[in-house]
Amino acid sequence: MVNVTGHTAPRATSTGDLLHILRDRVPRTKAEIAALTGLSRSTVSARVDALLTRGLVEPAGEAASSGGRPPSRIAFAPASRLVIGIDIGATHGIVAVADLAGSILAERSSRLRIADGPEPVLEWATSEALSLLRTIDRDIADLIGVGVGLPGPVEHSTGLPVNPPIMPGWDRFDVPGFVRRRIPVSVLVDNDVNILALGEHAMSWPDSDELIFVKVATGVGAGIIMGGELQRGARGSAGDLGHLRLPQTEPPGSPDLEDIAGGPAIAAKLGGTTSSDVIDAVRAGDGQAFEAVRQAGRDVGEVLAGVVNLLNPSVIVVGGSIARAGEHLIAGVREVVYRRSIPLATQDLAIVTSRGGESAGVLGAAIMVINSALAPDAVDELLSR
Structure with a gap:
């Protein structure tokens, strides 16, 4: 089970507030709910x-009786509705069905090319989603929404990609509208790093209200969770680490x-072209690749040191394909962040x-819809x- 509810203190001014309390999945009697909320029976x-x-x-x-008929308990019913999570990367796609507690019930992945354009990619994703529903003997009537993560800037309020650098043909494409034509429910869209932050937070760090997820792959980006809530900024561009300059570079x-x-930048130093070339070189024991990846970690750490001083997170999670190649990237990040950030900010900081794993993105997309x-x-x- 994952934690998708955050840490809001109990309040129950409405029925929706009462459900929020019950989403912790603790069975309670009506008397216990009344005592917890201060509402009348x-x-x-x-x-x-x-x-x-x-x-x-x-x-x-039933709860234990103190005399007379035992009182009945009630609890959140996560299986009553479903959500679809879709995680689209530069070269892969993952689709999953989850219940309202964030438990993944069915999942499917495939190699694909985001550069093929929105119609074929989203056609694949929606077809797989409908197929997965049939696999678990459920249908569209059980869905409350679809969440989509994309590898580029997204205006979250509209769900439109905006000038995505590795997504030709996607700029201002109506992703929610396309998906709703196949699956007529609410559709939310965000960039892939934000949904990864949500998934990682729920799966591994539910008690850490200040978390930054850093993805180092084809691009570099961050998802920022502060106060237990994902921070998107005014137009959805918060966390764009990749377009920051290192402090020592000069315009x-x-x-x-x-x-x-x-x-790709690391790969070019090694005579390759893609992140996969870097991973292959590291796994083959190439010492030059080890140092190139560690230096990339130091460079990321130079930017993150300022972020740590500014936001004071308790956890920095480093993910993405380059991070999966071994410990060299995160070693470089730690080396610089712990040295350059102020001692108070790093005193309890975990990097x-x-x-x-691969499910964090689709889980985050599902959690976005659930919340x-x-x-x-x-x-x-x-x-x-």
Whole structure:
């Protein structure tokens, strides 16, 4: 089970707030809910009945009796609805079906090329999603939404990619509209690093409210979680590490971090062209590749040192294809961050390798939808229809 609810203190001014409390999956009696929230027994009973009618909570056995008939418990019902998570990378795609607790029920992946354009890529993704639903004997009526992660800048409020550098044909393409024509439910879109941050946070660091996920692959980017919430910025571009310059470089014409530490840049130093070439060289024991990857880690660390001083995260998670090649990248990051950041900011800072694996992205896409659809205001609106 993953934690998708955050750490909000109990409040229950509405039925949606009450559901938020129950999303911790602890079975409770109505009396226990009343004591926890301060609501009257009659108000709790009416709100629980509304949630039972929609199938969002379910009976969960009986509590011990203190005399008389044992009181019934109720609990969140995560299997009542489903979400689809879609994680599209430069050369891969993963689609998964998850329940409302973030448990992945079915998953499928394939090699693909984002450069082939939005129609064939999204056609593949939606077809796989519908196929997975049939595999677990469910249908579109059970879905509350679809979450999509893309390897480029996304305006989250509209779901439109904006000038994505490795995605020809995708600029301002209506991704939510295309997906809804195949799967007529709510569709949310974000960049891949943000959904990776959500997935990694839920799977491995649910108690860390200040976390930064750094992806080093074809590009370099970061997903920022502060106060337990993903921070997208005013237009969705927060976390764009790749276009920052190293502190010691001088304009004009100085390279961005991505031009120095991205997979293709490292590969060029080794006579290759792609991140896969770097990984192959490291796994073959090439000493030059070891040093090139470690230097890339130092370069990333130069930028992250300033981020650590500014935001004071408790955890930095380093992921992406280059990070999976071994410890050389993260060793370089640690070397510089711990030396250049102020002691108070690094006193309890953990810099770790991603634990989420290939499922972190689709899980993050699913969590993005779950947290939107089950937000108290959204639940109240659903119940009012």
